[in-house]
Each structure stands twice: as C-alpha cells, then as structure tokens.
Amino acid sequence: MMKNPMVTTIFFLSSILLLSGCGGSTSTTSVVVEIGNAAQKNAELDNARFETRYSMDSEAEPFDQSSEGVFVKTAESDYDWYQKTSFEGANTTEIAQIGGKQYQKISVPGQAETQWVEVSSTGFALQELLRSLFESEVVEAEIAESQVEDKGSSKEYKLTMSDAYADRIKARNVKEFQQNIDELKQNNEEALVIEEMETRLQEIEETNFQDVTITYEINEEDFLTAVHYESTVVPPDGESNTLITSFSLTEYNLSDTEDLLPQIAE
Known part of the structure; x- marks a missing residue:
C-alpha cells in the first residue's frame, strides 16, 4: 500500500541515523542488552x-523541523496515533491514524483553516514512525x-558508532526507499512524483555519514524515554553539515486519554 510522501520523508530522516563504560563495571555487551530491553x-x-x-546545520540550506504527538494502544502491537509537525515555524502538517484509517491536515499561515482529509495510506505503523523508541x-x-552516566x-x-554502523543503516534506507518507489509505480503514481523520488534516492546513495553518536536515556522504570542522534553529513557536493535527530517520550500511561486524539468527522 502506498505510503504518504510527507510521512515517508520524515521516516527517512529519522531512520538514516538511527564505548568501554564509565565506572569500569559496565561492559559494552550489557549496554547493548539494557538498551534493547528498554x-x-x-x-x-x-x-x-x-x-x-x-x-x-547548513549555511546553504539550514533545516529545522519539530513535532509533537500522542499514541494510544488499541490492541497488541496496534495503536491510534496523532502527530503535528512544524516546518521552520511556517507550515504545519497534522497526521492521524485512527481506527485503521489515516488522515492529514496541512495548515498554511494566512490561509483559511483546512479540514481533515483521509489519505490512501493506512499502513504506516507507529513502530515505524518511532522506530528508535x-x-x-x-x-x-x-x-x-561507550559512556554510561547515572x-x-x-x-x-x-x-x-563505527563507520560500519553508518554503512549498514544507509544500505537499509536505500533498500526501503527503492521499495517505496516500486510501490508508487505499482499504484500508477504520477511520473513527476516518481522522478522526484528517484532523484532523492540517488542523493541518498551519494550521501555519507560520519562521526555518528547515539545517546539513549532509560528511566528508573526501565523505559527507553529518549534517543538522540548526531552525525556529520557529507553530501555529493562535499560540503559537510551536522545533522541532529531526536525522539523522546514526555509523558506516558496517562489516566485520562479522552482528549489525546483529534475528533475527526466522517
């Protein structure tokens, strides 16, 4: 099933990045186990x-995007969720997946308020959106x-992380992006959209990542509450930039969930 292009772009950015320990007693093996368990x-x-x-951090084309959202479990490994994304303080995109249907609303400053619109993609799971968590x-x-701080x-x-990590994640993302293009072709997407995606794929293939660091935060209840990636991006033109990606849980297991998700009229 075709994925929404906006969501696909967000997912790619989040996926592209995705230590002897301080104190002397924490081994690298136990660090990996603790992060995986959380x-x-x-x-x-x-x-x-x-x-x-x-x-x-790019002089030519700086980029800053933030989002906030919520999720509510409806069944084992199944969730309703909502995300509002702001693009450098300008346009905002809201996405909701409720009852197996996905909706989108885009707001532009100075224009009349828009309504929720159902989109064709309903297969974008929360675990993909927040894969790192x-x-x-x-x-x-x-x-x-590795360093561990209490x-x-x-x-x-x-x-x-070593260069092998960046190479492996890049290879995975190239494969997933190609699969997405194949799905667009199968769904008879417009040629212009496919051409743009293929250009983006070539950029991904020619872009390298160096000096990758990942910081995980595990709270006292053993939940993984934050993941922060930082790396040096080396695009085809050779001008290096710093890319920062982070995911965090701000609250969880709230007793009142009635107003967490938007009310969308059918």
Whole structure:
C-alpha cells in the first residue's frame, strides 16, 4: 500500500541515523542488552506523548523541523496515533491514524483553516514512525566507544558508532526507499512524483555519514524515554553539515486519554 510522501520523508530522516563504560563495571555487551530491553519494554506502554526534532546545520540550506504527538494502544502491537509537525515555524502538517484509517491536515499561515482529509495510506505503523523508541538497532561490533552516566532518575548511554554502523543503516534506507518507489509505480503514481523520488534516492546513495553518536536515556522504570542522534553529513557536493535527530517520550500511561486524539468527522 502506498505510503504518504510527507510521512515517508520524515521516516527517512529519522531512520538514516538511527564505548568501554564509565565506572569500569559496565561492559559494552550489557549496554547493548539494557538498551534493547528498554526498547522492548516500550511496547508495554498504554499511551504516551512524544516529541521529535530534526535539524541540519547548513549555511546553504539550514533545516529545522519539530513535532509533537500522542499514541494510544488499541490492541497488541496496534495503536491510534496523532502527530503535528512544524516546518521552520511556517507550515504545519497534522497526521492521524485512527481506527485503521489515516488522515492529514496541512495548515498554511494566512490561509483559511483546512479540514481533515483521509489519505490512501493506512499502513504506516507507529513502530515505524518511532522506530528508535521501539527497536534497538545497536550491534555491539559496531560500537567504537561507550559512556554510561547515572543521572539519578535515569541513565544516559552515549555510544560512538563505527563507520560500519553508518554503512549498514544507509544500505537499509536505500533498500526501503527503492521499495517505496516500486510501490508508487505499482499504484500508477504520477511520473513527476516518481522522478522526484528517484532523484532523492540517488542523493541518498551519494550521501555519507560520519562521526555518528547515539545517546539513549532509560528511566528508573526501565523505559527507553529518549534517543538522540548526531552525525556529520557529507553530501555529493562535499560540503559537510551536522545533522541532529531526536525522539523522546514526555509523558506516558496517562489516566485520562479522552482528549489525546483529534475528533475527526466522517
């Protein structure tokens, strides 16, 4: 089923990035296990508020995008969710997936308020949108260095990744992006859209990532509450930039969920 192009772009940015320990007693093996267990434990959450941020330090084309959202579990591994994304303080895009249907609303400053519109994509799972909070992709052999800091109510794990990690994630994203293009072709999407996606794929293939660090935060209840990626992006033109991507849970297991999701009239 075709995925919404806006969501696909957001997902790609979040997926592209996705240590001997301080104190002497925390091994790299135990760090990987603790992070993996915390990510799996997030599947136990009944609901949560979350935030994401993507920013690129580029003189030619700076980029800053933030979002806030919520999710509510409806069944095992199934969720209703909502996300509002702001693009550098200008346009906002709201996406909701409720009752197996996906909706979108785009607001432009100075224009009349728009209504929710059902879109063709209904297969974009919360676990894809927030993959880093539900699935650990850390492989011990790809960790160059690790640091663990006890902050009282939480632990912070800062991992410096090897080039092998960046290469593996890039290869995965190239494959997934190609699959998305194939789906667009199967759904007879407009040629202009496909051509734009193929141009983007070529950019992905020619872009490299260096000096990747990932910081995880696990709270005292053993939930993975934040993941922060930082890396140096080397695009085809050779001008390096800093890319920062973060995902965090701000509240969870709220007792009152009545007003968490938007009310969308059929």
